[in-house]
Amino acid sequence: MSAFPLRFELPDSQACAYAGAGHRRFERLAVSSVFGDPLDRGTWSGAPYNVIRSLQKLGIAAEGIHSGFSRGERALLGVHYLMQGYGRPPSGEALLRIRVARQRAAEQLASIARRRHIRHILHTGTLDLPMQPCRELVHYLYCDHTWALSLPYRPAREAYSTSAVEEFDQLEREALRNVEHVFTFGAYVREHMISHYGLAPDRVTAVGSGMGQIEPYAGAKDYTRPxxxxxxxxxxxxxxxxxxxxxxxxxxxxxxxxxxxxxxxxxxxxxxxxxxxxxxxxxxxxxxxxxxxxxxxxxxxxxxxxxxxxxxxxxxxxxxxxxxxxxxxxxxxxxxxxxxxxxxxxxxxxxxxxxxxxxxxxxxxxxxxxxxxxxxxxxxxxxxxxxxxxxx
The missing domain is CATH 3.40.50.2000 (Glycogen Phosphorylase B;)
Known part of the structure; x- marks a missing residue:
C-alpha cells in the first residue's frame, strides 16, 4: 500500500481488525514521542505539537502518543545497560538506545495504536521504531539528526564504549529498514541517511521545520549598538x-x-x-x-x-x-x-x-x-x- 495520501482505504479483512467490521475510510495519524507528550509544547522544542496542529489544518485527524517509560522501567533499563557490558550510562537517552528499550517502546506504541484504531504513525525519533517488519502499521519518521551524526560532538562521547557505539549504530540501521518514509529537518541529514544508513533517495525527503511563537519584526533596528x-x-x-x-x-x-x-x-x-x-x-x-x-x-x-x-x-x-x-x-x-x-x-x-x-x-x-x-x-x-x- 502506498504511504500517501493519508486518506486511504483498507480491504475488508484488514478494516475489520481496526474498525470492528465493514469497509470504511481511515483518516487518522498518530505522532509519537518517547521524551514527552507530543501535545506539550515543551516536548522537542514543540515540533510534535506544531506538526500535529498543522496536519489537522489539512483535514488529517492527527493525535499524539507518548511512548516513553516510567521511572521504574528506566531503572530496569539501567540494569540491562550494565548487563550488556556498556558500562555506566552517560545519559538517560543512552538507556533508550539499547535493544530491549527500543523493542519495549515499539510494542507499547503499537498497542496504543491498535486500541485507538490507528494505522499510520509518524515518529519524532528512532527510539520507538519497530525493530522487525510490521505489516499492520505504517511507520514514518521525522527527525533533525542521526545517531552517527551526533556522536562526534556529544559532550559525553568518551563515556560510550566501543561496543555501545557499534551496537547503537546497528540498531539504527535495523529500525530504519522498517520505515515507509523518512522526513528530515535539513538536507544534510537527508544526505547522511542515504550515504551512511543506505536508504534509497526516494525514501527520504528534507521538509525543514517551523518555529515557536516569535513573530516577524519590521520595526527600526540600530546595528551600531554592540x-x-x-x-x-x-x-x-x-x-x-x-x-x-x-x-x-x-x-x-x-x-x-x-x-x-x-x-x-x-x-x-x-x-x-x-x-x-x-x-x-x-x-x-x-x-x-x-x-x-x-x-x-x-x-x-x-x-x-x-x-x-x-x-x-x-x-x-x-x-x-x-x-x-x-x-x-x-x-x-x-x-x-x-x-x-x-x-x-x-x-x-x-x-x-x-x-x-x-x-x-x-x-x-x-x-x-x-x-x-x-x-x-x-x-x-x-x-x-x-x-x-x-x-x-
Missing part, C-alpha cells in the same frame, strides 16, 4: 555558554562598550562570572524573549551539538544575524554565511574574532538581517512541513 544575545535555557554548557563567556571577555578588551544578555535558568548562574556588561534572565515569557531578539544586534550561539536550532530561525525572523559554529544545520540555515557568521574553530578566540568582525560593519549586519528574515519567511513554517509530508 548588544549580544545568548539563549541557553536549561542547557548552558551544551549551548556553548562557556565559550560565549570567554569570547565576550576577549572581545570586550577591544570593545569595552560590548554588552551580553543571557537567557538561562537558575542553574545557568553557576557558570556565569560577575563580569561588567553581562545581564542574566531566568525563563522569560515569549513576549519578553521576542523583545530581546528584536533589540539585540546579534545572536551569539555556538551550540556544541544542536542538530538544527530553532532559535537560529527565530533570531533571523527578528532580523538579528547569527554567530555560531560551522556544523550540523547552521550552514544550511545561514545559506553558508549569507545571514550570519560561521566559526570553523571551537575556540573562544575564534568566536571573539567573529564578534569583532561583525560589529565593524553595521551596514553588512543590516543587510544580513533583511536577507535572513526573507529567507526564513520564504522557507520555514510548520504548515509547509505538514504540506510537504502530505503531498508525497
Amino acid at each position: 548588544d549580544l544575545l545568548f539563549i541557553a535555557k536549561h542547557l548552558f554548557m551544551a549551548k556553548g555558554g562557556g565559550m560565549v563567556i570567554e569570547a565576550f571577555r576577549l572581545a570586550r578588551q577591544q570593545r569595552p562598550d560590548l554588552t551580553l544578555t543571557i537567557v538561562g535558568d537558575k542553574r545557568s548562574r553557576a557558570y556565569i562570572p560577575a563580569l561588567p556588561g553581562i545581564r542574566v534572565f531566568d525563563h522569560l515569557p515569549w513576549r519578553e524573549l521576542q523583545r530581546l531578539l528584536r533589540m539585540s544586534t546579534m545572536l551569539v550561539q555556538p551550540m556544541l551539538n544542536d542538530p538544527w536550532g530553532q532559535v537560529y530561525l527565530e533570531a533571523l525572523l527578528s532580523r538579528t544575524p547569527v554567530i555560531g559554529l560551522h556544523r550540523n544545520g547552521l550552514p544550511e540555515i545561514l545559506e553558508d554565511g549569507r545571514h550570519g557568521f560561521l566559526v570553523t574553530e571551537e575556540k573562544p578566540a575564534a568566536v571573539a574574532e567573529a564578534i569583532l568582525d561583525a560589529l565593524a560593519d553595521p551596514l553588512r549586519l543590516s543587510a544580513m538581517g533583511l536577507s535572513g528574515q526573507r529567507h526564513v519567511l520564504q522557507t520555514y513554517s510548520w504548515d509547509r512541513v505538514a504540506q510537504a509530508m502530505a503531498s508525497l
